[in-house]
Amino acid sequence: MDILLVGAGLSGAVIGRALAEAGHHCTVIDSRSHLGGNCHMVRDEETGVNVHVYGPHIFHTDHAEVWGYVNRFETFQPYKNRVKTTAQGQVFSLPINLHTINQFYGKTMRPDEARAFIESQADTSITDPQTFEEQALRFVGPDLYEAFFKGYTEKQWGCSPTELPASILKRLPVRFNYDDNYFFHRFQGMPERGYTAMIADILDHPGIDLHLETPFTPEMAGRYGHVFWSGPLDGFFGYELGRLGYRTLDFERFTATGDWQGCAVMNYGDRDVPYTRITEHKHFSPWESHEGSVLYREYSRACGPEDIPYYPIRLVEEKALLADYVARAEREEGVTFVGRLGTYRYLDMDVTIRESLDTAAAFLGRDANQPMPSFVKAPL
Numbered sequence: 454m455d456i457l458l459v460g461a462g463l464s465g466a467v468i469g470r471a472l473a474e475a476g477h478h479c480t481v482i483d484s485r486s487h488l489g490g491n492c493h494m495v496r497d498e499e500t501g502v503n504v505h506v507y508g509p510h511i512f513h514t515d516h517a518e519v520w521g522y523v524n525r526f527e528t529f530q531p532y533k534n535r536v537k538t539t540a541q542g543q544v545f546s547l548p549i550n551l552h553t554i555n556q557f558y559g560k561t562m563r564p565d566e567a568r569a570f571i572e573s574q575a576d577t578s579i580t581d582p583q584t585f586e587e588q589a590l591r592f593v594g595p596d597l598y599e600a601f602f603k604g605y606t607e608k609q610w611g612c613s614p615t616e617l618p619a620s621i622l623k624r625l626p627v628r629f630n631y632d633d634n635y636f637f638h639r640f641q642g643m644p645e646r647g648y649t650a651m652i653a654d655i656l657d658h659p660g661i662d663l664h665l666e667t668p669f670t671p672e673m674a675g676r677y678g679h680v681f682w683s684g685p686l687d688g689f690f691g692y693e694l695g696r697l698g699y700r701t702l703d704f705e706r707f708t709a710t711g712d713w714q715g716c717a718v719m720n721y722g723d724r725d726v727p728y729t730r731i732t733e734h735k736h737f738s739p740w741e742s743h744e745g746s747v748l749y750r751e752y753s754r755a756c757g758p759e760d761i762p763y764y765p766i767r768l769v770e771e772k773a774l775l776a777d778y779v780a781r782a783e784r785e786e787g788v789t790f791v792g793r794l795g796t797y798r799y800l801d802m803d804v805t806i807r808e809s810l811d812t813a814a815a816f817l818g819r820d821a822n823q824p825m826p827s828f829v830k831a832p833l
């Protein structure tokens with residue numbers, strides 16, 4: 454079958470590869486001038502640093518099959534994400550761990566002492582937390598909440614933590630040991646050549662034609678047996694019901710010589726610092742050596758029609774509109790909506806790959822007369 458995949462990010466590439474290997478002919482299009490979607494990386498001309506153009510991406514997963522899949526196309530260098538934060542005039546270790554707690558309170562507590570101490574700080578008068586703020590106060594009390602959650606969350610989401618649901622903070626966000634590895638996953642690493650080279654190799658198959666700078670037009674759909682859409686769900690319908698809300702990011706690039714901040718990611722928790730974090734890209738490739746350095750100051754704001762959608766908001770209003778678009782999409786034949794934009798969910802790369810492999814398997818495994826569903830993974 455001739456199949457159209459809209460989007461040359463991870464979703465389009467992984468689904469396209471699986472279908473091409475099964476003997477289908479796949480056309481992959483992307484409106485951008487490069488492949489890789491938001492995982493795209495470019496080697497900076499001035500410094501030679503491999504830059505994460507749409508924000509830093511660290512690969513981490515618990516799925517052995519997904520780890521095996523990416524290692525088929527790329528060598529992964531060991532990498533642990535260790536994030537710091539500047540707040541209230543000091544630098545602290547994240548996620549909040551025993552080092553952070555001892556430094557913040559000027560103490561030398563052991564795990565059980567720290568656990569009891571944090572419990573004594575928690576606001577136990579909140580028995581049924583409804584908002585993010587209540588949940589944080591219930592877990593860690595006002596001091597840690599002010600320093601590490603309040604300002605950062607306001608900047609990231611553009612609203613008060615009193616307007617966000619408690620579900621965002623599901624578990625106690627504190628570790629009572631000195632483990633500062635940001636992710637718990639078994640497999641973690643960074644692609645030696647970068648994600649763009651890895652995704653280019655996924656797409657490198659005789660059954661795949663890639664066309665960049667090619668936006669989707671509705672007439673295209675009729676020429677193919679099936680369409681996999683990894684663009685914005687609302688965009689497929691010309692935003693006819695309104696726009697699903699996203700946060701966008703502005704990256705303010707600057708360069709330096711040597712080591713500017715001593716780590717890859719420095720968050721800024723204080724409300725009066727307008728950016729949420731600074732990333733120093735050469736620290737994401739510690740096996741490389743560069744004299745120059747490229748850094749991004751990252752600012753978060755509401756996404757307008759011309760901006761790149763980054764984080765789906767998914768609060769009550771957005772979910773109501775999403776339900777309308779899902780109903781609309783389910784009436785559509787010959788199109789399957791995939792990926793972070795097509796299903797309006799935040800998806801880590803490993804989840805994107807897992808779902809893409811499952812989507813291709815569902816397509817290949819169905820009876821010839823059985824229609825492919827609009828969603829393999831329900832957005833709601």
Ligand SMILES: Cc1cc2nc3c(=O)[nH]c(=O)nc-3n(C[C@H](O)[C@H](O)[C@H](O)COP(=O)(O)OP(=O)(O)OC[C@H]3O[C@@H](n4cnc5c(N)ncnc54)[C@H](O)[C@@H]3O)c2cc1C
Pocket residue numbers: 459460461462463464465482483484485489490491492507508509510511512513667668669683684685688702763764791792793794800801802803805
């Ligand atoms: C700031 C940020 C940081 C992240 N960091 C991490 C991380 O550290 N670790 C991790 O595992 N994951 C991370 N992610 C998640 C990761 O970016 C996603 O898992 C991944 O990009 C999803 O791939 P995708 O193909 O679904 O979407 P995308 O990468 O967005 O690809 C969709 C593609 O579709 C194209 N397209 C859209 N509309 C059209 C159209 N009409 N016509 C033609 N083409 C179109 C777009 O140009 C785009 O290239 C991060 C995400 C963000 C936003």
